[in-house]
Amino acid sequence: MKFHSCRGFRGEVTVPGDKSISHRAVMFGSIARGTTEITNFLKGADCLSTIACFRAMGVPIEMDKTVVRVHGNGLHGLKAPSSVLDCGNSGTTTRLISGILAAQDFSVTLTGDESIQKRPMRRVITPLSQMGAQIASVHGNDCAPLRIDGRPLHGIHYLSPVASAQVKSAILLAGLYADGETRVTEPYVSRDHTERMLTGFGADIHTEGTTAIVIPPDELSGQKIEVPGDISSAAFFIAAALMAPDSELLLHNVGTNPTRAGILHVCKDMGADIRLLNTREASGEPTADILVRSSSLHSIEIGGAIIPTLIDELPMIAALACFADGETIIRNAEELKVKESNRLDVMVRGLSAMGADVSGTEDGMIIRGGRPLHGAVIDSHLDHRIAMTFAIAGCCADKETEVLGADCVNISYPEFYTDLERLMVL
Numbered sequence: 001m002k003f004h005s006c007r008g009f010r011g012e013v014t015v016p017g018d019k020s021i022s023h024r025a026v027m028f029g030s031i032a033r034g035t036t037e038i039t040n041f042l043k044g045a046d047c048l049s050t051i052a053c054f055r056a057m058g059v060p061i062e063m064d065k066t067v068v069r070v071h072g073n074g075l076h077g078l079k080a081p082s083s084v085l086d087c088g089n090s091g092t093t094t095r096l097i098s099g100i101l102a103a104q105d106f107s108v109t110l111t112g113d114e115s116i117q118k119r120p121m122r123r124v125i126t127p128l129s130q131m132g133a134q135i136a137s138v139h140g141n142d143c144a145p146l147r148i149d150g151r152p153l154h155g156i157h158y159l160s161p162v163a164s165a166q167v168k169s170a171i172l173l174a175g176l177y178a179d180g181e182t183r184v185t186e187p188y189v190s191r192d193h194t195e196r197m198l199t200g201f202g203a204d205i206h207t208e209g210t211t212a213i214v215i216p217p218d219e220l221s222g223q224k225i226e227v228p229g230d231i232s233s234a235a236f237f238i239a240a241a242l243m244a245p246d247s248e249l250l251l252h253n254v255g256t257n258p259t260r261a262g263i264l265h266v267c268k269d270m271g272a273d274i275r276l277l278n279t280r281e282a283s284g285e286p287t288a289d290i291l292v293r294s295s296s297l298h299s300i301e302i303g304g305a306i307i308p309t310l311i312d313e314l315p316m317i318a319a320l321a322c323f324a325d326g327e328t329i330i331r332n333a334e335e336l337k338v339k340e341s342n343r344l345d346v347m348v349r350g351l352s353a354m355g356a357d358v359s360g361t362e363d364g365m366i367i368r369g370g371r372p373l374h375g376a377v378i379d380s381h382l383d384h385r386i387a388m389t390f391a392i393a394g395c396c397a398d399k400e401t402e403v404l405g406a407d408c409v410n411i412s413y414p415e416f417y418t419d420l421e422r423l424m425v426l
């Protein structure tokens with residue numbers, strides 16, 4: 001797909017529902033008693049993979065235009081699937097579902113696409129095995145396919161070496177089935193949607209600093225979940241409006257959970273004109289409308305505890321830094337190497353191809369901003385966030401940018417190009 005420079009972005013947009021929250025609503029609904037009714041569910045490919053997996057385990061899930069209804073089977077009601085569970089491109093599906101499967105009284109094989117089969121699963125295999133699960137990488141390379149033989153589990157206190165909500169959530173979900181309390185301590189707090197939503201489903205779960213603690217419930221009960229707009233999808237339009245000279249965008253109903261909202265802090269620290277309007281709460285998650293205007297930006301250093309709160313936005317932030325005066329330094333972002341693509345590597349190569357002054361480091365990158373970008377041919381590596389980042393960069397660069405494999409935006413934002421075209425001022 002090809003992109004050309006535009007004058008700016010103007011108008012209003014409602015980005016689709018949050019991917020992390022949509023996954024969790026289906027998963028928790030499936031193991032709850034009663035019906036869970038989900039509105040603003042993200043019908044992206046990843047969340048559809050989660051629905052397919054739970055349907056394959058006997059959970060009736062209805063989907064119409066506006067609502068997803070999950071008729072939960074209760075904590076102990078999942079059935080053995082008749083074939084391998086396919087998680088597609090979704091790391092969240094693979095890792096979170098592993099925590100649930102670890103405790104079932106049946107065996108399952110989990111797999112996914114080429115990218116999923118290269119992503120590290122040792123990070124869930126180790127803690128779930130410590131809880132008593134029988135879980136193995138079929139090819140012995142610590143990646144999917146995974147063979148999971150459910151077992152009775154016991155509670156542990158796991159000190160996670162990574163700040164990862166997928167790891168934390170897998171352990172907490174296994175903890176729902178354990179014979180005692182389960183604790184997960186992270187180096188920094190990662191997104192806390194699991195903790196918030198499980199509380200709504202009636203679980204006894206709380207946090208103490210960077211530790212999340214769950215006590216196994218007898219049952220969970222089905223809920224109404226209103227999914228807020230995904231700040232990770234909003235990030236592309238926030239950055240677009242900041243980068244392009246003649247811009248003003250109003251983004252409606254965006255989730256602003258503090259464990260996800262690092263991008264708002266970074267943009268403000270870079271000098272961005274961003275305002276939160278109409279702040280409120282839906283299903284235990286804070287949301288707001290976000291008003292963004294073109295801004296002149298300056299560089300920033302990003303690292304430490306803020307990284308997990310903007311982990312998926314770092315590709316877009318790196319491109320944004322090309323439009324800021326001075327040297328932006330991103331540190332402690334090694335997790336980007338094990339996302340849908342090696343996002344550190346792919347961003348350094350793509351931005352360099354567009355004429356940016358950027359170098360990769362062990363755990364991040366250094367971007368010397370202020371040089372205008374020019375068009376280039378960019379391989380998305382079938383990574384949705386890379387495709388969207390370079391689509392926006394291409395709209396703010398000279399000449400033509402072509403993004404290869406652009407359709408992969410279906411993973412998290414199927415209407416992205418339609419919204420982009422509508423908001424663009426030529």
Ligand code: S3P
Nearest residue numbers: 020092163164165166167311312
């Ligand atoms: C997610 C957590 C993050 C994020 C991913 C979704 C989640 O991954 O990158 O897109 O829904 O829990 P990690 O937990 O591996 O950092």
